[in-house]
Amino acid sequence: MLADVPAAGAARAAAADPAQSPAAPVLAVAGLARAVPLPAGGARSLFSGVDLAVRAGEVVAITGESGVGKSTLLNIIAGLDEADTGSVTIAGQQITRLPEAQRAALRCAHVGFVFQAFHVLPHLDLARNVALPLLLGGAREADALARAGAMLAAVGLGDRAGDWPAHLSGGELQRVAIARALVGRPALLLADEPTGNLDPETAGRILSLLLAQARDNGAAVLIVTHSERVAAAADRALSLTAAGLAPSHHG
Numbered sequence: 334m335l336a337d338v339p340a341a342g343a344a345r346a347a348a349a350d351p352a353q354s355p356a357a358p359v360l361a362v363a364g365l366a367r368a369v370p371l372p373a374g375g376a377r378s379l380f381s382g383v384d385l386a387v388r389a390g391e392v393v394a395i396t397g398e399s400g401v402g403k404s405t406l407l408n409i410i411a412g413l414d415e416a417d418t419g420s421v422t423i424a425g426q427q428i429t430r431l432p433e434a435q436r437a438a439l440r441c442a443h444v445g446f447v448f449q450a451f452h453v454l455p456h457l458d459l460a461r462n463v464a465l466p467l468l469l470g471g472a473r474e475a476d477a478l479a480r481a482g483a484m485l486a487a488v489g490l491g492d493r494a495g496d497w498p499a500h501l502s503g504g505e506l507q508r509v510a511i512a513r514a515l516v517g518r519p520a521l522l523l524a525d526e527p528t529g530n531l532d533p534e535t536a537g538r539i540l541s542l543l544l545a546q547a548r549d550n551g552a553a554v555l556i557v558t559h560s561e562r563v564a565a566a567a568d569r570a571l572s573l574t575a576a577g578l579a580p581s582h583h584g
Contacts, residue, residue: 358427359443359521359553360410365419367405373535379405380424382577383419387553389520390543394556394564396581397573403557404449407523409462410555411446434455441470445514445552447524450504459485460494466504466517483514485543489535492501503530511539515546522546524556528563540566 340582358414379402387393397403399461408414412428420429425562428436440446445466453462460481467477482494488508493498498506507530514522524543542565547554558565564570564581572581 335453339400356388358388360385360387360555362386362410362563363420365406365409365416365421367402367409369414378575379573379575380548381418381575382543383573385555385571385578387521389553390547391553392547392554392556392567394558394570394581395421395573396558396564396570401573401575403573404525407446407525407555407557411421411444411523412440415525415554422550441466443520445508445517445519445522447511447514447522447527449529451503451510453501453506453509453513455498458495458497459490459501462509463513463516466513470517475538480516481512485509487515488512488539504532504535505544507531510540511542515542518546518550518552520552522552522554526558527556528558536560565572 334342362383362385366378368376368378381484383406385393395403395406395440405414409416411424412421412431416429420427423427423439426439428439431439454465457465460478463481463484464472464474464477467480468474472480483492484502485491485494488511490505490508490512493501493505498509501509507527511524512528514524527543528539531539543554543556544566554566558564570581571578
């Protein structure tokens with residue numbers, strides 16, 4: 334259950350403390366700013382001055398008011414969107430303004446992304462949806478499907494590998510999206526409201542999986558969430574405002 338998870342985050346906090354780790358961060362963000370155009374002309378700043386470092390084995394949660402740009406920030410970090418200013422470095426490689434082909438290759442090699450809108454492909458069964466990052470990375474089909482089946486079992490969908498996305502509920506689609514993000518054991522896991530469509534028991538299981546990804550595979554995990562329980566389970570919780578990131582009351 335979710336209520337049991339915060340202790341796991343607290344127990345890892347010292348080991349994941351960036352001040353105690355000499356290694357370079359998996360994710361380094363410096364001076365990110367983004368504004369959106371207004372219908373009448375001009376622009377409105379979403380956020381500016383965003384600085385962040387997330388190291389291997391660390392789980393960081395970002396909270397904030399609706400409309401402040403939390404999902405936009407994740408998309409910029411993943412190289413799916415552009416910042417107006419600032420830089421993003423993943424696994425030692427700056428991705429800011431790289432050509433899209435190079436960004437895509439970097440994402441495939443290092444990043445798992447749990448989208449709020451799922452982005453599960455309707456023409457692929459669940460196993461092939463989950464295996465897709467491995468197949469795109471050149472894995473043998475049999476190996477990729479075996480790993481996908483194991484990951485589907487880990488999210489409670491082990492008996493649904495041959496089903497089609499159209500037959501799933503919103504919560505089940507969310508679990509498929511999480512399995513797909515985790516299957517490649519990425520160095521950086523980005524999750525946009527990963528438990529938002531799930532019942533409390535399933536949400537607890539999924540959150541435990543995300544924490545285990547950091548602990549067991551040394552991933553850097555960045556979660557955008559409205560859930561106080563998810564934020565409390567992280568090693569650090571930060572609040573995104575128009576002026577940047579600041580420690581939240583969970584941190």
